[in-house]
Structure formats: structure tokens, C-alpha cells
Amino acid sequence: MLIRVSNENYTTQKGRESWGPKGYIAYSKLCTHLGCPVGLYEQELQLLVCPCHQSMFNVTNGAIPEFGPAPRPLPQLPLYIDAEGNIRAQNGYDQPVGPGFWERHNV
Amino acid sequence: MSDVTVPTTKRAKKAAEGPYGKIGQAINELDDRLGVAKGGRTFMDKIFPDHWSFMLGEIALYSFVILLVTGIYLTFYYVPSVAHVIYHGSYKPLDGQSVTQAFASTVNISFAVRGGLLMRQMHHWACDIFVGSIVVHMARVFFTGAFRKPRELNWTIGLTLMILAIGNGFLGYSLPDDLVSGTGIRIAYSIMESIPLVGTYLAFFVFGGNFPGTATIPRFFILHVLILPLVIIGLVTAHLFLLVRQKHTQFPGEGKTEKNVVGTPMFPVFMAKTTGFLFIVGGVTALLGAFAQINPIWQFGPYDAARISYAVQPDFYMGFLDGALRIWPSWSFASFGHTIPFEVFVPAVILPGIIFNIAYVWPMLERKFTHDNEIHNLLDRPSQRPKRTAAGVAVLVFISMLFIASSTDLIANFFHLSLNYVLWAMRFLVIVTPFIAYPITYKICKELQGVKGGGKRKTPNVVTRTVEGEYLATPTPSYSEDVMEELHPTPVPIFIEAEPDEPVESGVRTVDR
Numbered sequence: 001m002l003i004r005v006s007n008e009n010y011t012t013q014k015g016r017e018s019w020g021p022k023g024y025i026a027y028s029k030l031c032t033h034l035g036c037p038v039g040l041y042e043q044e045l046q047l048l049v050c051p052c053h054q055s056m057f058n059v060t061n062g063a064i065p066e067f068g069p070a071p072r073p074l075p076q077l078p079l080y081i082d083a084e085g086n087i088r089a090q091n092g093y094d095q096p097v098g099p100g101f102w103e104r105h106n107v
Numbered sequence: 108m109s110d111v112t113v114p115t116t117k118r119a120k121k122a123a124e125g126p127y128g129k130i131g132q133a134i135n136e137l138d139d140r141l142g143v144a145k146g147g148r149t150f151m152d153k154i155f156p157d158h159w160s161f162m163l164g165e166i167a168l169y170s171f172v173i174l175l176v177t178g179i180y181l182t183f184y185y186v187p188s189v190a191h192v193i194y195h196g197s198y199k200p201l202d203g204q205s206v207t208q209a210f211a212s213t214v215n216i217s218f219a220v221r222g223g224l225l226m227r228q229m230h231h232w233a234c235d236i237f238v239g240s241i242v243v244h245m246a247r248v249f250f251t252g253a254f255r256k257p258r259e260l261n262w263t264i265g266l267t268l269m270i271l272a273i274g275n276g277f278l279g280y281s282l283p284d285d286l287v288s289g290t291g292i293r294i295a296y297s298i299m300e301s302i303p304l305v306g307t308y309l310a311f312f313v314f315g316g317n318f319p320g321t322a323t324i325p326r327f328f329i330l331h332v333l334i335l336p337l338v339i340i341g342l343v344t345a346h347l348f349l350l351v352r353q354k355h356t357q358f359p360g361e362g363k364t365e366k367n368v369v370g371t372p373m374f375p376v377f378m379a380k381t382t383g384f385l386f387i388v389g390g391v392t393a394l395l396g397a398f399a400q401i402n403p404i405w406q407f408g409p410y411d412a413a414r415i416s417y418a419v420q421p422d423f424y425m426g427f428l429d430g431a432l433r434i435w436p437s438w439s440f441a442s443f444g445h446t447i448p449f450e451v452f453v454p455a456v457i458l459p460g461i462i463f464n465i466a467y468v469w470p471m472l473e474r475k476f477t478h479d480n481e482i483h484n485l486l487d488r489p490s491q492r493p494k495r496t497a498a499g500v501a502v503l504v505f506i507s508m509l510f511i512a513s514s515t516d517l518i519a520n521f522f523h524l525s526l527n528y529v530l531w532a533m534r535f536l537v538i539v540t541p542f543i544a545y546p547i548t549y550k551i552c553k554e555l556q557g558v559k560g561g562g563k564r565k566t567p568n569v570v571t572r573t574v575e576g577e578y579l580a581t582p583t584p585s586y587s588e589d590v591m592e593e594l595h596p597t598p599v600p601i602f603i604e605a606e607p608d609e610p611v612e613s614g615v616r617t618v619d620r
Contacts, residue, residue, distance in 0.1 A: 029413060033298040034432070034451060035318070036290055039415040051417045052290065053433045054516055054526060067527065069432065069450050071439035099297040099309050100439055100448030 001029045001038070001048075002087070004060055012076060013062040019078040024087055026077040027063045030098035031055055048074070059089040071100065155377045156357035156370035156522065160247045165381060166240035169388040171343065171433045177230040178332065184220050187328030189284065189321050195547055198405050206409040209324050213283035214405050229396030232408060234276045238424040239617050241269045249469075249499050251355045259470040261349045266466050268342050271335055273424045278331040280402070280422055287419045289410025292320060292327075294432075296619040301451035354620055358486050362617060365484045367619045374472040418517060423510070430512030431458050434534045462506070483618065485547050493552030500548040501541040508537040 003025055009022035019025065027048070029037045047056040047066065051107040055068030061101050063074035064069035096104055123318045125131055135565055138144040155161075182379075188208040194201045196211065197218045207215075216223035245265060248254055252263035277295070296318045299310040354368050363369045371377050395401075407416060431454035440447040465472075473481060473495065489496040512533040519526040568580040576595025 003584050007191045013192065015214060037413050037415040040417065050416050051419075051516075053111075053429075054530075066436060067532075069435055071437040071448065071450050082138045086411075098302060099451065100441070100446040101300045102305075102439070102445055102447065103307055104446035105444050 002026050003044075005060065006095070012060065016062065016076060018080070019076060020088070021079055021081045021087070024081075025059070025080055026089070027059075027074040028077070028093060028097035030074075032065070032074060032099060033045055033089070035098045036072065049051040054066055060106070116390050151372065151374040152616075152618075153351065153373040154354070154368045154370045154379075154616055155373065156363075156368060157615075158358055160251075161246050161355065162384060163240055163244035166388055167237055167244055167346075168343065169385045170237040170240060170392065171339070172385065173233040173389055174230060174237060175394050177226045177233065180222075181216060181227045181230060182332055183221060184212060184216045185282065185328075185415035187282070187325045189324050201405065201408075204295075204409070206222070207284045208325070209282060209284040210404070210409045213285070215221045215585055217403075217405060220502060225393075225396050227396075227402050228393050228399070230279075231401045232395040232399070233392050234272075234279065234317055235401075235424075236388070238272050238422075239274055240270070240422075241265070242270055245269060245501070246499070248488040250487075251356070251358075252483065252492060252495070253482040254470045256470075256474065257353055257482050258349070258356070261346060261353070264349070266344050266345050266463070268339060268346065270463060271342070275331055275335040275339065276422060276424060277336065278327045281282060281327050282324065282331060283402075284410050285404035285405045286407040286410050286414060286416050287404075289412075290414050290415060290419075290423055291425075292323060293412070295480055301448040303445075303452065303454060305448050320412075325405070354484070356484055356486050358488075363485065365482065366620055367617050368484075368620060369615060372495055372616055375578040418520075420514060420517075423431050426513040427506050427509040428459060428513075430515075430533070430537075431455065433515055434509075434512045434530060434537060442512070462502070465502075490552040490555035493556075496552050497548040498547045502544040504544040505537065505541045506539055508533065512537060 004023050005020070005025060006023035008023060008024055009017070009102070010023045011017045011026060012020060016085060025036075031038050031050040031052065033050065033055050034052055036050050036069065037046070038048045038050045038053055038055070038057060040049035041047075041059075042056070043051055043054075046059045048059060050057050050070065054071050055070030056066050057063040057070070057074050058066050063075060065071070075093040075095050077093060079087055080090050082088050125135075125228075127134070133144070168498075190208050191205050192208055192211050194214070196202075196208045196215055198214055201214065205506065213227070216227055218224070240447050248262065248265070279294050290313075296314055299313060301305045302309060313326075314320055315326055330615070335543060342579070357363050357369060360369075371380075376415040408414075420426065431560050432451065435450060435454035437450045438453075439450050469592075502558070515529045515533060518524070519529045556602055563585045566583045566585050567580050571579050571581065572578060
């Protein structure tokens with residue numbers, strides 16, 4: 001999911017200073033509760049809402065779950081803007097996307 | 108010249124056929140070869156006790172018959188494949204879209220196949236009726252104590268049937284591969300994945316790889332139309348066999364004892380009633396299928412892992428699971444290189460596991476606590492067993508609250524409440540209401556036990572006027588069938604002689620067990 005939150009470089013969390021070039025930030029759309037697409041956006045509160053079980057994720061601070069049964073933030077995809085002005089990913093997600101499972105290492 | 112006289116007149120021909128005519132002759136021929144008369148007679152004379160609540164299981168049976176018939180029709184046109192095709196059917200809003208064959212064929216059934224939409228909607232309605240009537244039938248069996256010795260095995264089979272019905276309902280709901288049902292499969296996958304240690308392997312094994320795979324729909328199809336129906340048919344047969352073998356329970360009343368069965372025989376009374384009932388269930392399902400829209404998949408659109416619809420609920424029998432997933436807090440375990448998603452595993456695996464297992468062992472639990480190891484053929488009135496009734500009501504209230512919790516977002520929208528308040532209210536109500544329901548039910552049962560003439564129909568008072576002009580209201584005695592005392596049964600032969608056929612008033616007969 002690509003969201004533009006400002007015109008400046010946007011930092012959602014410490015250590016992610018370079019992940020949001022020109023205010024473009026990207027999150028995985030798979031809810032960390034049961035894997036539904038987090039498809040609703042509450043604009044006033046800047047919350048992403050999952051229509052399945054109403055988990056809400058705060059866009060501005062790294063998609064930390066603020067409400068509902070989801071246990072983890074949505075993983076953020078580090079972005080950069082290349083020389084031609086295209087938005088690209090620096091690399092993949094730093095953790096598995098979607099719901100939890102036994103073999104998942106990342107806390 | 109032969110001695111055999113060939114009957115010439117119509118009357119003489121008829122006389123030669125015997126008292127039962129051509130049908131009697133045909134049955135005679137069958138009996139000569141297969142010996143069907145003895146067993147057939149026993150079956151025809153099988154006695155069924157009568158009470159309106161005994162029809163609930165019949166609703167389940169007949170809605171299953173409708174499911175089979177409409178389901179067979181649907182298999183002629185449904186294509187269980189997720190291969191993509193460009194839709195060019197008669198539903199123009201979808202024209203030119205790339206959809207799976209499963210979705211395209213389901214839309215085709217709805218718009219192009221003659222009677223297809225009717226069959227689809229009847230199938231869906233019959234499934235909801237099937238599961239619903241099983242639940243109500245089970246409640247009847249529970250509250251009247253019909254599960255007690257010797258019928259524990261049939262309780263177990265019935266409960267298994269309910270779980271299979273729910274499971275097969277979910278599988279069938281998933282087959283159209285529409286946006287809503289696809290999200291349901293996604294959730295089912297995540298639930299399976301949440302099981303510690305084996306979850307990932309189990310999900311890969313069942314769904315044929317990671318989500319969304321191409322194997323899921325074909326697998327669900329074969330499970331839905333062949334394997335689970337066969338298991339269900341087998342268990343239904345066992346359920347009915349045990350019912351016939353152990354004979355149906357009956358409510359206490361005149362002439363009814365633990366050792367007899369008072370009711371109407373299979374032929375002609377019960378057979379006529381139950382066949383009529385099949386047509387009523389079929390008729391109601393057909394009316395629903397014709398006039399009440401259900402699961403309009405063309406409005407939802409094809410499944411796409413990145414898309415989702417808003418405010419969609421699963422079929423009602425999945426509601427309690429969805430509600431539990433909504434209100435359970437986000438407690439996850441993640442340490443030692445492993446994650447246990449308790450926020451999914453507890454409400455979606457542990458909780459239904461506990462509910463169904465308690466239901467499975469309930470007959471044993473009750474035997475243990477009441478030390479009652481007798482054979483019971485007479486049913487309880489729910490008020491006679493206040494503890495059991497109160498426990499049953501508490502569990503039903505608990506599940507109903509979970510069901511209501513599956514629409515927290517709708518409730519919040521409708522009443523203009525904060526979703527947070529609704530969520531916390533439901534968390535509170537799910538835990539508290541069963542504890543309120545138990546003592547209230549217990550108290551009501553106790554009160555009912557004390558009511559004079561409880562369980563008997565009201566009888567009129569005869570008002571008379573004396574010579575002095577005084578009015579007197581004299582209560583009339585209660586109906587003889589309502590008298591609870593055990594009377595001595597009138598011995599009646601198990602085999603009722605065909606000749607002479609004595610007409611029994613109301614067709615009620617009594618036989619020994």
C-alpha cells in the first residue's frame with residue numbers, strides 16, 4: 001500500500017529515516033491478525049482499518065495497531081526514488097507479512 | 108381339455124387376484140423370492156410417538172434431501188477451477204473482466220442456466236435451514252434429556268453431523284470464488300496456520316500450498332460434493348438406524364411407561380405425515396429460493412487477494428467464530444524464535460474445541476454427577492431438570508453473544524456508537540450474561556415445578572347458575588392424555604393382524620420395547 005503523508009522525507013519510526021522519500025511510505029496490506037487486506041482508510045485519524053475484524057493501524061508512526069485484535073504493526077517497505085524519479089523498494093520487507101505462525105522468528 | 112377355468116367376467120378376474128388386487132399379487136411375488144413380508148410388516152407397524160418437537164430432526168433430514176437434489180443440479184454447471192477466463196456472459200457489468208472459471212460458472216448458473224439461480228438460492232437456503240434445524244433439534248434433545256442412556260451414541264453421531272454440516276457449509280460457501288468467500292478462505296487458512304508446531308504444515312497440506320493457491324478450490328469442491336456428503340449420508344443412516352433400533356423417546360402421559368412406545372404406526376399415519384412434511388420443507392425452501400435473495404456473488408465481484416468488501420458477515424453458523432475472533436484481545440506470544448498467535452489460536456481453535464468437547468462428553472458428565480445409570484425412554488420436561496436446563500441456556504446465551512459480537516461494526520454504525528464501546532460491551536456481555544442466565548433459568552424452572560397443573564393443557568371451567576342466582580365455576584378434569592401418572596399399558600400384539608382390520612381411534616397404538 002503506497003501512501004503519501006507529506007512533501008518532506010517522512011520518518012515513521014527510529015531507524016527508518018530513509019524509508020519514506022518525499023513523504024511516500026509503503027506498508028504491507030495484509031493484516032497481521034488473519035491476513036485480510038487492510039483496505040479502509042480513516043482519513044481524519046490517519047488510521048488504516050481492516051474490515052474483517054476492525055484492527056486499526058496508525059499510518060504516521062509505523063502502522064502500530066491502535067485498536068482491535070491485530071498483534072503486530074504492518075511491515076513497512078523501505079522506499080527510495082531513483083535517478084529517473086521512479087519510486088523503488090530499497091529491499092524486501094524485514095519480516096514476514098501477514099498473520100503469525102509457529103516458524104516466524106521476528107518479534 | 109384342461110380343468111383350469113379361465114375367469115371371464117371382470118368380477119371373476121378380480122376375485123382370482125385375491126383381496127389385495129394386483130399390488131397384493133406383486134408383493135406376494137416379491138415375498139416368494141425375497142421374504143419381504145415379515146420385515147416389511149415390522150417396519151410398517153413401527154410405532155412413532157408424537158410431539159411437535161419431534162419434527163425438528165425431520166426438518167434437518169428433509170433440508171438435507173433438498174441439498175442433495177439442488178446440489179446435483181449445480182454440479183452440472185459449476186466448474187471447479189481457478190484458471191482465469193475473460194467473462195463475456197449475460198451479466199454486463201462484469202463483461203470483459205478476467206475472472207476464475209469457478210466465479211464465471213457460478214455467475215453463469217445465476218444468469219444463464221435455466222432455473223440456475225433458483226437452484227443456487229434454494230441450495231444456500233437449504234444449507235442455512237439444515238444447520239439451523241440441527242441446532243434447534245439438538246437443543247430439543249438436550250433440554251428433554253433424550254441423550255441419556257441408552258442414546259449417548261446417537262447424541263455423539265448427531266453432534267458430529269452438526270460439525271460436518273457447518274464444515275461442508277463453509278466449503279460450499281467458498282466454491283463461487285467471489286470476493287467475500289475468498290476472504291473467508293484466507294481467514295480459514297490463517298486460523299489453521301495459527302496452530303503451534305504443525306500449523307504451517309497443516310495449512311500447506313490442506314490447502315495445497317501457500318495462499319492463494321490453485322489447488323484450494325478443486326479440493327474444496329471434491330470435499331464438498333463427494334467426501335463430506337458421503338460421510339454425512341453414512342452418519343445420517345446410522346443416526347436413523349439407531350433411532351429405529353432403540354425406538355423413539357416419548358413424553359410422559361397416559362399409558363406411557365419406560366417400557367412401551369405409544370404412538371402412531373409407520374404406515375399409514377407417520378408415513379403420510381412425514382411425506383407431507385418433506386413437501387412442506389421443500390415448498391418453504393423453494394419460496395425462499397424464489398423470493399429471498401441470498402449470496403448475490405455478482406455484486407461482490409471475483410476474489411482478489413488485495414481487495415476487500417466492507418461490512419460483510421459470514422453465514423450465521425460461522426458467526427460465533429467470527430465474533431470470538433473480534434473480541435479476543437491481541438495477545439500474541441513471540442519468543443525463543445517462535446510465534447504462537449494466541450489472538451487467533453485461542454478464539455478460533457481452543458474455544459470451539461472446548462465447546463464441542465463439552466457437548467460430546469455431556470451425557471457422560473451427567474451420568475457421573477447424577478449417578479443415574481438407568482435406561483430412560485421417557486423424556487424430561489426442561490423444568491424438571493433445572494441444573495441441566497440452566498447450563499444449556501447459559502451455553503446458548505454465551506454462543507449467541509459471540510454471534511452478536513460478529514457484527515460489532517454494524518452495531519456501532521447503526522446506533523452511532525464508538526466501535527470501542529461496542530467492543531468492550533461485547534467482551535463484558537459474553538462473559539457476564541451466561542452467569543446471569545444460569546440463576547434466572549434455574550429460578551424459573553424451580554417456579555415452574557411448583558405451578559399447579561404445570562405441563563397440562565388448560566381445561567375450561569363450567570359456570571353454572573344455582574336456583575338462588577349464584578354463579579359457580581367448577582373446574583373440569585384435565586385431559587386424560589395429560590395425566591402424568593403411569594397407568595398400566597393395555598397389552599397390544601406387536602404384529603397387528605391384517606384381518607380383520609380394527610380401526611383404532613386416532614391411530615394410536617402401544618407396543619412393548
